[in-house]
Amino acid sequence: MAKTLLITGASSGIGAATARAAAQAGWNVALVARSADKLEKLAGEIGDNALALPCDATDRDAVRDALAKTADRFGGIEAVYANAGTGASAPGVEKGDPDDWHRMIHINILAVLYLAHAAIPHLKKTKGHFLVTGSKAGRDNMKGSVYSATKWFVHGFGENLAEEMRDWGGRCTVIAPGMVNTAFFDEPKPTKIQPEDVANAVVYALEQPKTAAVREIYIMPND
Numbered sequence: 762m763a764k765t766l767l768i769t770g771a772s773s774g775i776g777a778a779t780a781r782a783a784a785q786a787g788w789n790v791a792l793v794a795r796s797a798d799k800l801e802k803l804a805g806e807i808g809d810n811a812l813a814l815p816c817d818a819t820d821r822d823a824v825r826d827a828l829a830k831t832a833d834r835f836g837g838i839e840a841v842y843a844n845a846g847t848g849a850s851a852p853g854v855e856k857g858d859p860d861d862w863h864r865m866i867h868i869n870i871l872a873v874l875y876l877a878h879a880a881i882p883h884l885k886k887t888k889g890h891f892l893v894t895g896s897k898a899g900r901d902n903m904k905g906s907v908y909s910a911t912k913w914f915v916h917g918f919g920e921n922l923a924e925e926m927r928d929w930g931g932r933c934t935v936i937a938p939g940m941v942n943t944a945f946f947d948e949p950k951p952t953k954i955q956p957e958d959v960a961n962a963v964v965y966a967l968e969q970p971k972t973a974a975v976r977e978i979y980i981m982p983n984d
Contacts, residue, residue, distance in 0.1 A: 762836070763835075765835040765839055767842070767880070768792060770894075771794045771803070779959070780807060781806075788840075789835045790807060790810065791831035792814060793815075793816055793818065794815065837887050840967055841890075843892070843894065847869065889932075890931065890933070893919050895915045896915075897939040920933075934975050940953040954980055962980060
């Protein structure tokens with residue numbers, strides 16, 4: 762019986778590439794993002810083992826409902842990937858926009874917490890796996906970067922959650938890429954990390970034997 766992976770931020774970039782890679786590896790994939798049109802198109806491309814679940818990752822009730830629908834459709838959930846995230850519109854602290862920080866912190870931090878909180882009851886049943894998109898920015902100090910600080914939270918939380926999940930045989934992995942060629946940037950980045958490269962790392966972490974917990978995968982562009 763195929764295992765099931767739920768992905769937030771699944772409509773494009775890393776999330777969409779991960780959905781394709783996981784489906785290719787034999788997983789069912791539940792696709793969560795705000796863009797219903799993009800999700801339906803991707804689900805149609807993948808086929809019967811994909812489920813489109815349009816919702817906002819910062820809406821706790823909607824996230825809980827998406828998890829329940831996924832479990833009902835596929836019989837359980839073996840993995841959840843908290844990939845939804847965003848950047849700041851203005852760099853630095855002095856010239857930053859506090860309203861923009863509020864939006865970013867809600868997505869980059871609180872949405873991760875909401876998903877983990879709602880997913881753990883499902884993952885406990887399968888001794889499952891929680892993954893989250895960190896960043897090189899969550900490993901380095903970047904001048905005035907509030908975005909970087911949100912990713913530092915993700916890296917710390919990922920390790921803390923891993924320690925909690927190991928009590929019942931679960932695993933947690935932080936996927937930490939440097940610059941990725943996604944719509945996050947205005948200009949294409951053909952020589953940087955490709956979304957498919959990150960997707961390969963996710964599938965690698967998911968498919969390790971139960972005796973090994975891959976806590977972090979750190980990827981840098983090789984140009």
